[in-house]
Amino acid sequence: MITLASDFGTPYPAAMKGAILSRCDARLVDIGHEFSRQNVRAAAFWLSKVLPEFPPAVHLVVVDPGVGTDRAALVVRVGEHALVGPDNGVLLPPARALAEAEAGGATESNGHGAPALEAYELNAGEPRSSTFHGRDVFAPGAAAVHEIGVERLGGLDELAPADGVVDLEFPDPERIEDGVLGEVLVVDGFGNVVTNVPGGVLGNRSVARIDGEPTQVVPSYAHAEAGEAVVTVGSHDNVELAVNRGRGDDRFGLETGDAVRIEFS
């Protein structure tokens, strides 16, 4: 199985599918191609939540604003999974999440028993273009990994162990008096504002102040009336700011990267 994720919209993902299918007969599963354009952090966040749902697979990930520069092309092995994509940080958060999931861990931190991450540089020779390595480097690379088998990557001469791989981390929220100072990681298509604040901080509270505004804490959006603002714990276990049947980003005036104060008094 090869999954495909990119910020390409239409029709570039199809060229990647063709490039794969002309090389192997893998099952293809679209993760999505409408990731926020050239937003490496947002893609890394979402993929760290989505890829661990999958059975062992090769995950092709192409959000690649540095295409055609000397950034490396990587294969990152995590147990029975492999990720293939640019060396710009987009692969490592989902790789760590896959390691956690394989270890059966429920926390974000690296638990005992999680498989190690092994990074290899993909030598693509002279690519056909300087502007579309999704088609010319990463899709052929994903097909090759699929054909070779993830478990045999370590023994290949073609894949050199990669040093100094670019990483990307999501900030921890900061404790402040009576609450936390967090950051908006992403806004989803419904306008739900996903923060970096673990859901656990809400405890049993029924109200939280968001940037000073008292807001009800609910188990899910529809526990409020339509149009009401809520604080809830999203499916990614982080605090989420939303409006039932409306858009939280508009109501709270928040977008990706913004700071947000969550207080309890």
Place this chain on the structure above:
Amino acid sequence: MITLASDFGTPYPAAMKGAILSRCDARLVDIGHEFSRQNVRAAAFWLSKVLPEFPPAVHLVVVDPGVGTDRAALVVRVGEHALVGPDNGVLLPPARALAEAEAGGATESNGHGAPALEAYELNAGEPRSSTFHGRDVFAPGAAAVHEIGVERLGGLDELAPADGVVDLEFPDPERIEDGVLGEVLVVDGFGNVVTNVPGGVLGNRSVARIDGEPTQVVPSYAHAEAGEAVVTVGSHDNVELAVNRGRGDDRFGLETGDAVRIEFS
């Protein structure tokens, strides 16, 4: 085969795919994930037109504004098909359409020989989240139905027959002097305005008045000049208001839920 339909955009549908594929090896077919957000009626309408094209399958349908409340999770069996989704009305119109199609019926009303609808409650235990039952309840449910086989659903202890399932009906148009008073059911991506008025009312007429405005009746959009407004019979057999190479919703000033007068004198 499991089909997937939702209002999730990117990337939540991928989490459902992962949840299914980590449980079974079903063929997955995307119906679409850009259904109008939280619009149960629009999804019910479109799915009642699209799902009957399919061979026997499990149809995962998640348009679920009430996620995390006590609305039930359902499996609705229709002959060799099953639908899995929330008990908010979104499943029943497509279920009836599937029954019609299995009976070989061409009409919307329940014909002789159509398979009965059997509704079961899906007991999901304690879901992982309160906000994403697509991943935590319905996708695993669809995988389970796929593995069990639709024809064996009735004998399962885990699935309790459901009573008082939420239904949803599309209004019939009202006869008025010289015509009908209809309703806009949905607007498609081209801006074509789909009404609840059966195409048959147009008869052989070449002109109809739409909210008072005389408009040509044509067999298809391109029988008018580019930019001209038309009345036609859509692929769903209902009266449709459109503009050749333009947007009917803008021209007629109509959107979902609006009343529309169609008169012939």
Place this chain on the structure above:
Amino acid sequence: MITLASDFGTPYPAAMKGAILSRCDARLVDIGHEFSRQNVRAAAFWLSKVLPEFPPAVHLVVVDPGVGTDRAALVVRVGEHALVGPDNGVLLPPARALAEAEAGGATESNGHGAPALEAYELNAGEPRSSTFHGRDVFAPGAAAVHEIGVERLGGLDELAPADGVVDLEFPDPERIEDGVLGEVLVVDGFGNVVTNVPGGVLGNRSVARIDGEPTQVVPSYAHAEAGEAVVTVGSHDNVELAVNRGRGDDRFGLETGDAVRIEFS
């Protein structure tokens, strides 16, 4: 394998998938359904770039502003590939590109050894609707071609050789003093402006004037600073006008069909 391309958005492509899968068990691969609505030229351009990446397949292509008129339904065979869609020009540029690719040719012109194009008229009888031949004519046609096998198309009585098929050509750029006068063929989702000018005209130059404005020539977007305008050679080997991490169409004030002067002095 059957690939699917259209300008349908959601949910019409799913009806085509159902129509195919109720007739055969082909592997389905989405090329994309967000092609610019009713823009036959743009779809023809993109498909001529994307389809040659694929192994032998039946390619269903439905961008069909003339649906329901007397335009013919076509099957075009190119070696081991077949294209199925309306006779409005959308099939021929990708068919020629497939012929080139099968011949191993790297140029756009028809090389030696390329398979001939064979066009057949698809007799659909009386379609179920006048407005959705994607579902009622072309999808069943693609399923039939898949089941018959592309190599046997020539021997079928049902498929009459088609004469006078509608063609569509992309203009050649015009030589002007110190440069070329080109045309914008399409703008991609990133805002990159794809012209009809072959990348080779840039030679080793480091600057080109675009409609009078001196602009740096780079191997790829990220060789410029974020926000800077660039001229580069796109993955389709044509000159492309772009902004690193921004939108070239906005910066250059260009859209599909516009003329653009590229000069070198």
